[in-house]
Amino acid sequence: MKFDNHVDTSVSRENISQTFVISRLTRSLSEWRVFYSLAICATVFYLQLLTFVNPEGRWAGLASHCSGAQPIDGSEILQRQESLARILYDNGASAYVAEPGASAQYFGNISEATWHLSERPLLLIISPTLEEGNVVAKITVVTPAFEETRARLLLVPGIDISFVSWAEDEDPYTVALNALSALELGPERPIYVDGMMRYFIVDGLQKAGPGVRVMFAPPEVTQLRTRKSQAELDLLRCANEVTVLCIRAVQAQMYIGIRESQVLAMIDEALAAAGITERWALVLFGENAALPHGSGNDRALGKADLILIDAGGTLFEYHSDVTRTFMLHDSSIPPEHITIWYDVRAAQTLAHAAAREGANTSAVDKVARDWLDGRGYKGHFTHRLGHGIGLEDHEAPYLRGGTDDIIQTGNAFSNEPGIYIEGKVGIRLEDCFYINQDGNSVFLTEGIGGQAFSPLYP
Structure with missing residues (x-):
């Protein structure tokens, strides 16, 4: 050759x-x-x-x-959230859900280093809302109640951000779906989940809302992070x-x-x-x-x-x-x-x-x-x-x-x-x-x- x-x-x-x-x-x-x-x-x-x-x-x-290197600026993370919200809105999806890891880091500055995974889920939820004709990203962090103070210390960028806690005797997935109650949930408006999310969380969301379609995020979402x-x-x-x-x-x-x-x-x-x-x-x-x-x-x-x-x-x-x-x-x-x-x-x-x-x-x-x-x-x-x-x-x-x-x-x-x-x-x-x-x-x-x-x- x-x-x-x-x-x-x-x-x-x-x-x-x-x-x-x-x-x-x-x-x-x-x-x-x-x-x-x-x-x-x-x-x-x-x-x-x-x-x-x-x-x-x-x-x-x-x-x-690398002494001049800087971490990703919060304004760039806000742009990512806005791009995701637009895709969710255009696709008719009600929300995107990720747990601490690469995707939550990309969209919400929550990495496994800042919040280690356990059997108690902490979830980052991004949903699209319309404000004066513009699609904006609403950020919801679902956290164990006894960890709420620590969760609020996470540096999560967001224009519209709220923290929702679940007690030890509550189902976290029901609490998560209730936090989205203002949205039109159902089979026609699916919830996207990160492709690396642990199965028991996917299963929990599906069981908490029998009429809700939970599906892995499509390429339009995953390509935001790959590019x-x-x-x-x-x-x-x-x-x-x-x-x-x-x-x-x-x-x-x-x-x-x-x-x-x-x-x-x-x-x-x-x-x-x-x-x-x-x-x-x-x-x-x-x-x-x-x-x-x-x-x-x-x-x-x-x-x-x-x-x-x-x-x-x-x-x-x-x-x-x-x-x-x-x-x-x-x-x-x-x-x-x-x-x-x-x-x-x-x-x-x-x-x-x-x-x-x-x-x-x-x-x-x-x-x-x-x-x-x-x-x-x-x-x-x-x-x-x-x-x-x-x-x-x-x-x-x-x-x-x-x-x-x-x-x-x-x-x-x-x-x-x-x-x-x-x-x-x-x-x-x-x-x-x-x-x-x-x-x-x-x-x-x-x-x-x-x-x-x-x-x-x-």
Whole structure:
């Protein structure tokens, strides 16, 4: 298969002229594109290391990368509520119900971190009302009575907001429906519920109102959250960039003989220094990486071992998810494993080019899969190509076979092809991307170079 662009892996950092480097580095980041020369990427890499790893502090500089990031403004949440209310009104629906989680966070600033789920439901209800001919969102928070004071401390934006409590000897779902009694409830005016809502709550609402139709929210509602705003993309971009910078900073301090657990601790330290919360990481050396989620035997790094780090966390509730498979300067990697690395990178690049507005999600997965199958790895790319990312690390839509979702502007996904040969090697490369207003895919890590540069420069 012929490529529109070609990666020349023979270019070394030493033979780049100073004039060429300076001219390239001063160009606008928006002009960076896939398959820039590895020489430029290597130079960027070393400049970043000078900034992020120095004797004055193990992770010096990481904290500044996202220091200007801001949480989603309350005015944006009000706009989301207004958009939802308009959809509910146009669809003839009486209300939308969510419990603490990603959707309640999106529409009401109520996350699982601020209100943990239990058997006692707390519900966010958004219903459309007409005021002077305009559709506005009415917000109702249904809370256990003994938790009402705490519920009122939640920073829930809303023009028209009320709190309704239910006592321990009351049915919370009857109380919830009674709170909507001013609305026309019935089979012709359904109540939409969030697709991730626990079944016992859906069942409770249905039993409390036998004549009420309770149904999962349609695509018009779910697409509000899957199509990211500029503010959301800014948080996703910064979180994913700094996660890559953390991996590069950790690589600079690794050595042959270090153990997986030591690197895991280093990654967590780096992410914490960068301001990332809800941190997680997977560190696998050599053949351990042939199991995509690891074997966990705390392997010591050998000279012939590639290193796989899959890491992420949240920045103001928005997720990062990055995987790099790389080597050290002292490594001696089998040539066939280096070949696999470049084949996986090519699969990632081809999928990135195929992911455009209007494309089918399964078709993007197929592009990467067909390339790897054609290179002789059939059966060794064992998982989907990618998942949506935002307020959840894994959310709809998904890049996998068997789906028929159509990619839209504002969608954000992971792109993570991998080859896993048990007992030998595992290689995965993952960068998240979004679809811009022109309908093209843009890596969220583009501002720091985009994809991994080579096995030596992640």
